[in-house]
Amino acid sequence: MALGSNTKFYETPNHPYQGERIADESNLVGRYGLKNKEELWRAQSELRGFRREARELLGRTTETDEADEFLARLKRYGILNEQDTLDDVLSLDVTDVLERRLQTVVYRKGYANTPEQARQFIVHGHVELGGQRVTRPSMKVEVAVEDTVGFDENSSLSDELHPERAEAQE
DSSP: OOTTSSOOSSOOOSSSOOHHHHHHHHHHHHHHTOSSHHHHHHHHHHHHHHHHHHHHHHHOSSOHHHHHHHHHHHHHTTSSOTTOOHHHHTTOOHHHHHTTBHHHHHHHTTSSSSHHHHHHHHHTTOEEETTEEOOOTTOBOOGGGGGGEEEOTTSGGGSTTOHHHHHHTO
8 A cells, every 4th residue: 555545544533522532532642642632543443453353363263373473463562461362352452552652662661751752752863773763653662672772872862961861860
């Protein structure tokens, strides 16, 4: 599919004005430092896809290779724990997906004071993952490479005495 196509990667809510849903979405947008609700809707759509795939795999009884590959992918990204099964995919929450974003990982590791600041550091090119500079805050981080998240050596933030770094480590 071409990048310029008219396909959205998320679904908007069916009812535009539901106070409780709007409050819940605003809470998640603030807590994870998302740019807008579209990013939240993308995560929700991704979660719906995981659940749909799990239901299809549960409906089949013969093909366990597909199920194993699907579970291995979710475990590689840290969305599921090692002992989780297909049934556990159905009980996932959108926060399980949001926790694996690079922006959240950078914030949780203490490289930034707020999720918004973590987003800024990433977009401005200060963060690298596995030795490669990354500028997409929404990128999913695999558990195996999570320890390689850090500041780019050419970034001014790689200096421990940088004013923004000093605040984050207090």
